[in-house]
Amino acid sequence: MALPIRYSLRNALVRWRSTIATVLGIALVVFVFVLLQSLAAGIEKSSGNTGDPRNIMIVRKGSTAESASMIGRQNFQDIRYFPEIALTAKGEPIISADVLVLVNLPRRNHGGEANVLLRGVTPRGMELRPQVNLVAGRWFEPGKREVVVSAKLAKRFANFDVGQSFKSGNATLTVVGWLEGGGSAFDSECWLDADECRSLFERDMYSSFLIHPVDEAAGEKLIARIEGDRRFKLKAEKEVEYYRKQTMTAAPIKWLGNFLAVTMSIGAVFAAMNTMYAAVGSRTREIGTLRVLGFRRRAVIVALLLEGGFLALLGGVLGCAFAFYWNGYTTATMGMETFSEIVFEFSVTPKLVLEGLIFAVTVGLIGTLLPALRAARLPVIAALKSL
């Protein structure tokens, strides 16, 4: 038969002065773990949300980033009338030839300069990326030096408010609106008219083609056809596939999160162990009394594990609460391939919270195990006599 749960809970709370350090220690471990994983989750979300499973993305073979890819005009003429490409109601092939330009712009509040990705995009390209929405102002007009910037970048860069202008080289662009990419990679881009972009930045080449094929089979055929034709030197794959590969950047953060969690948790286990040894030491006679009353060793072990687990859970909740404070907070990193500013949000998912709590309780239980066993191993009479 078990001791009442309130026995464990009250014991965990009543000694809060001596347990607070352990609780905070576990909170710190869980905080670091959840925060770093939420960072990784945010990065994954930013690329994972990008793309339509039906669309085909084409870049130059061997190019590491869309902005580093260059495709000649002739390729566009060759590919655009392929029968695998779906047509609009007006009979135009649904293919967008985009051009990406990296520009160096000043941050807000004299925060230095950073690269920003400009995407020259066609009307077809905008239709193919329905997750991108206008949240302020209006869209750019073709033939004008107008740009719609990501709302998230707007918070980070100078002159990005609607109505303001910024200069890059000889080009001056006026911000006419803010876009939002629904957590996709497009949240780190600024869009303008494709032709305007090419003429402004004197680009003769394209960066990528985005194609909507007739159907799945046509898409597969198109990929095989482009990959198989040595004339092209192009890489074709599904759009989602392309962005998924760009996600690799989250791996080191995940790894770091796990590494720190594991190393720090070793310390936390010892802290919990220390606390519980002290708890058991100061309650030897109390435990002896329980045994005299007829409670078994097992009941004592369970009660102490519950106590340690509960303490750790408190730490876990605290750590998750600290981490949750950053939930949705937008931050940025430098893209590994583009060296441009990539924005993303800390994303504290329910799964991460659950993992954090389980992690905390595990740390608490491991730390409590030895002290609990020691307490239970003591013969009744020895426990009674101790002072």
Next chain:
Amino acid sequence: MAETIVKIRELTKLYAQGEIQVTALDRIALDIAAGEFLALMGPSGSGKSTLLHIIAGVDRPTSGECLVQGVDVTKLNESELADWRNQNVGFVFQTFNLIPVLTAFENVELPLLLTQLGRAQRRKQVEAALDLVGLADRMHHLPKQLSGGQEQRVAIARALVTDPKLVVADEPTGNLDSHSAHEVLGILQSLSQQAGKTVIMVTHDPKAAAFGSRSIHLEKGELTR
């Protein structure tokens, strides 16, 4: 003559203290009748607690037998002994040994949690036991909110709540002022005289022993009278 509830023969307890061997109990023979209030006296280190602990099933002798209600407690294994203690013995300690985080009610309820009794029945018995020691109005107080005398009375209620035949008390008044001691001794006395319980009390205070129906003396592990 009432039936014999405790029958002890040739009971010996040796402790090895390093190289030397200490004889805490030396071939004790003792009969205790049901309903007796026995005062177990003797100087410090004479073996009183050791004897009490063996009778109550928390310690084991080196040799000899100790029958309580016909059961040789020296032959029970650990878990049998735990159940036996829960059902047959009530404990009162010098240091009260209440659980600090539990209220008076919860402390008294503890031994009943090991029985099959339902919540309502437990409540009834706990309230009756606390009533008997005059603390029905302190049910929801924590030990630290009670005086020493009150704590010891709660401890007595906890010892009584399972309605055991035997109540053992090791220097129950050792930490109490004389007024509280008097109250506690009165309760123990009435347990034997009115409730028919067998009470064994260790004390070295003759005034306390005077509450008992009989006194026996231990000296260096041997009964002298």
